[in-house]
Amino acid sequence: MKTIESTKNERVKAWKKLHTKKGREQTGSFLIEGDHLVDEALAASVVIETIITTRKEYVATFSGSIYYVTQAVMAELSMTETPPGIIAVCQKRIMKQPTSLDGVYVLLDGVQDPGNVGTIIRTALALHASGVILGKGTVDLYNDKVIRSTQGALFHLPIYTGDLHQWVEMFKEEAVPVIGTALTNASPINRGQTYPAFALLVGNEGEGVQPSLLAQTTENVYIPINHDSESLNVGIATGILLFSLQG
Missing domain, CATH: 3.30.1330.30 (Ribosomal protein L30/S12)
Structure with a gap:
């Protein structure tokens, strides 16, 4: 030593x-x-x-x-x-693109708060997701606050980075539905509708998912909440949606 x-x-x-x-x-x-x-x-x-x-x-x-x-x-x-x-x-781990996208994935579009990103990764692991994809504008995976917030989950779950527009197209090519999240031009989540495989797209804490990405999705949903509540934290919303959408 x-x-x-x-x-x-x-x-x-x-x-x-x-x-x-x-x-x-x-x-x-x-x-x-x-x-x-x-x-x-x-x-x-x-x-x-x-x-x-x-x-x-x-x-x-x-x-x-x-x-x-x-x-x-x-x-x-x-x-x-x-x-x-x-x-x-x-x-750092070097992640190769998965050979199949037949699973549950979470796509993060511009999520900037390290605690939120860490919480989403930790939640994705707990809810049996196949991987998380960090898009442009999302905080660096190896930011110290992200690492601490994952509580070690980042070591047990594949985490990728890249252009989400390209990833969405790859999911669609494999007939994996891409579920976007939005407050307008979206439907309330149907608790009876589940999927054996899907990609969940969540966005920036203030601005949400980019319109160009929402235009590519299979469908866009929102979580109905109490009218006295302004919004849900993106980490909490991701957990609710992952749990609700899995078949």
Whole structure:
């Protein structure tokens, strides 16, 4: 185990760059914090390059580098109010397009809040989705708040990025219905109508799904809510729809 005591250490500076999207894209790596996420990553066989810890007694069935650091270094690297005892540097997963789209997928169009994206990924895993697709304008999957909000679900569910217009067309080519979400020119969700496979398209917290995408869908729906309620959080709405639409 190697030791780093200074926050000015060049390796610490390099790790800090992984808090930026540019830094993550340049290296193909990202940071996770805390025992739970590290345990989930190890259980999912995520490639962990380095473990950084304040615990000299830390032992793991892990073949990469382990660095012991001071509390000051840990605080420098952590994005949480109470720095954890462990941080890991992981390699990004490279996801190939699935050979079949015969499943349940969630498409995110411009969802910008990290907590919402993390909640949707966690919910999609819990409700047996086959994958999540992050479209243009959606927050980066490896944003630290997204990672924490997933509670490790991102390690157990295929997550793709790309042009949603192209993805919608691919679903339609395989006769998989694409269900858009909208407040106008849409029908209330039919609780009796379920699908063995479908793609659910949800949109930006303020503006919703792009009109050009809604024009491509099989149908567009909304959730009837109390007239005194302005709207539903996109993460909660996604959970309701995923549960309601599955056959």
